[in-house]
Amino acid sequence: MPLVVVGSVAFDSVETPQAVRERVLGGSAVYFSLAARFFTKVRLVGVVGEDWPAEYTALLQTHSVDTAGLQVVSGAKTFFWRGRYHANMNERETLDVQLNVMANFNPVLSQELRRCKFLFLANGSTKMQLNVLSQCVGPMLTVADTMDHWIRTEPQELRELMGRVDGLVLNDSEAKLLAQRDSLLGAGRTLLEMGPRFIVIKKGEHGALFFSKHEMYVLPAYPTDRVVDPTGAGDSFAGGMMGYLAEQADYAPETLKRAMAYGIVAASFTVEDFSVDRLLKITREDVELRMEEYRRMLTF
Template structure:
């Protein structure tokens, strides 16, 4: 099945202890599409770019199964830009520059051909923008997943709470879950967040894996121990793309399949951090993905 993804197509400058890159293609839509197209096609993108965006990179996204009809191009505008430097432990980072550029006036327009899509991934954007996308759907999708961040909890909490009532899956990290719920215990935090609307909650814990909550059921997926993490940028969006892409491909929302989707999302995220930007994602095949998933399964397998 197809998947609708809404978010950013951007340029990043990234500095880590393993090197640096400038003007590398990035953004939530980029990472979501790179991961999701390995499972579901087409991945219909809704975003905005300036006339400066790399045409060859866009053509490669299309070749992989991305549909760019919903990408608005502002010919005389500049694309969203972010620069950041990671700390030596790769756990924290400092933002050096953020330029919204064409994103500042982004008003998503969902093409008619996208409006019957059953699976929707709303990348990290203003909650009111996320709501406007849902407003444009011709029917209630089978699944709407949403990513958000601390910033929107600080400046747009009421709007965020409104959009949470309209979605099925919320994907956030542990710090965000604690802030949104006001609880330190992630179990208690999950119960409070589910009361806000989403039936399914996924809490990312970075190098410590991810937690899946649905009703009274809980699943924990460990993170894979990697020899080198080169660039963590986009890991969360890649996880989301792999997860929702797998769900769209299998069209199965049972808890058992949600667990599988978390593993596939984790596997995709484990690839993307091994190089800058989407470079590692561009050279994968399904055999490599399945082998990486098997490593996760082996890591969790125990007999007592």
């Protein structure tokens, strides 16, 4: 089934101990889409400024991403992020954030998009996520991402959102902040009580935790030794997970577990090059080969 993602489309400038890349393609919706497109048709909803190169839109289209929902605002600038990674590549600091067109992004979905069965609300304003959700009619599965900024600035809206989505994806520090718990196990259980059917807590190089009413499990990260740029790994994880769920048109427990594994595999490719470059070079066959390697690692 087609999959709709609403989120940021951006320019990123990334500094690592080895190299610097200026104004490369980024944004939560972009990483998500290029990971999900291995499994299903992806329809991206986002906004950019007039500085957005037409060739980037063409690139997304070439890789099976529907960009009909990508709005271009004349006289405005595209969202920009600059960050620096420390030597261990697990810690980073944000050096500059320019929301630009994202500051007032409040999309109006087409009639076709409103009838989507699988919807992912990528990282963005919780108020915007609620507005998008209110436009959709009868979705089968809705999942949202969030971050510490929205947890602190839009707490009431986030609590409302959690009561309306099926799943929530966030990283470990964000889970503890939102749940106001020191342990991840406690945080996961507390977040479940806030409404979603399941919670996925991303742990970077340590994989991901899954919580639902009936089960809890952890999946380790795929052990790649080519960590070049971790930017977008979490969004790619979500893209792989949601793409597989949409392909299967199902989110039964076993399907969700396999979907998480595909998400981890997608993230492992993303970190192996700057921006989305690695995702653009691989095929579904490459994903399946690594998935089989990952499956063997977990079998004992």
